[in-house]
Amino acid sequence: MSNERGVLLIGYGLAGRVFHAPLINSTPGLALRAVVTNDPERRAQAAADLPGIRLHATAEEAWTQLEDIDLVVIASANRTHVPLALAAAHHGLHMVIDKPLAATAAQAHIVIDAAAAADVQVHPFQNRRWDSDFLTLRALVAEGSLGRIHRFESRIERLRTLPKGNWRESADPEDFGGVLLDFGAHLVDQALAL
Incomplete structure (x- = not known):
């Protein structure tokens, strides 16, 4: 077995x-x-x-x-x-x-x-939680190397390989789509994980 x-x-x-x-x-x-x-x-x-x-x-x-x-x-x-x-x-x-x-x-x-x-x-x-840049930042914050954090900004840069108008970019609530849900989930998750 x-x-x-x-x-x-x-x-x-x-x-x-x-x-x-x-x-x-x-x-x-x-x-x-x-x-x-x-x-x-x-x-x-x-x-x-x-x-x-x-x-x-x-x-x-x-x-x-x-x-x-x-x-x-x-x-x-x-x-x-x-x-x-x-x-x-x-x-x-x-x-x-x-x-x-x-x-x-x-x-x-x-x-x-x-x-x-x-x-x-x-x-x-949440695969972006394991990105090397994020893991490095998380380690620096945890060890206190950056001092007290007052503000955190994050964004996702991407190569657009998908054609416009696909379900990922749909703002229709039925699709659970749009850039906010597609990439915003990563940004919120990373902010919470820090």
């Missing part, structure tokens, strides 16, 4: 393909066993990137094959995070949810309460 924890990855866009799949595959004790993406081209990419992996077009399909799954990583479009998290809790799966966990604090509490009721863990994924 394997000591590895089986992982189901939902979403194989930028976050799933570039961040989550490589992190899962490089973490001892985790085994990426299945990927969900409704995009046929992304399923083909996942098949090429991850030979032998189970591929599903829908989460509903994946929920029927959980025998070797302990954890779900939700890296799909923001608007899907809450319903997928509630389904994962219903199936007794621990969860890592790419930020934002939810669009509102009330929705986040619904997810947290569902996880608690199912006795599973839920963790938001």
Whole structure:
């Protein structure tokens, strides 16, 4: 019997393909066993990137094959995070949810309460907490090298590789999108972690 924890990855866009799949595959004790993406081209990419992996077009399909799954990583479009998290809790799966966990604090509490009721863990994924510049700043603040901090400013510079008008930039509340939720979550998390 394997000591590895089986992982189901939902979403194989930028976050799933570039961040989550490589992190899962490089973490001892985790085994990426299945990927969900409704995009046929992304399923083909996942098949090429991850030979032998189970591929599903829908989460509903994946929920029927959980025998070797302990954890779900939700890296799909923001608007899907809450319903997928509630389904994962219903199936007794621990969860890592790419930020934002939810669009509102009330929705986040619904997810947290569902996880608690199912006795599973839920963790938001905040990858920018591990950036080397941030870790250096955090160490300097902790050791007092910078003296008393009176003001903190932060921003994220980025190369724009996504076309305008995609869901990440949508201000529609249904999309949980826009630059504030996409990058603001990182800035707030870093400020709180300092």
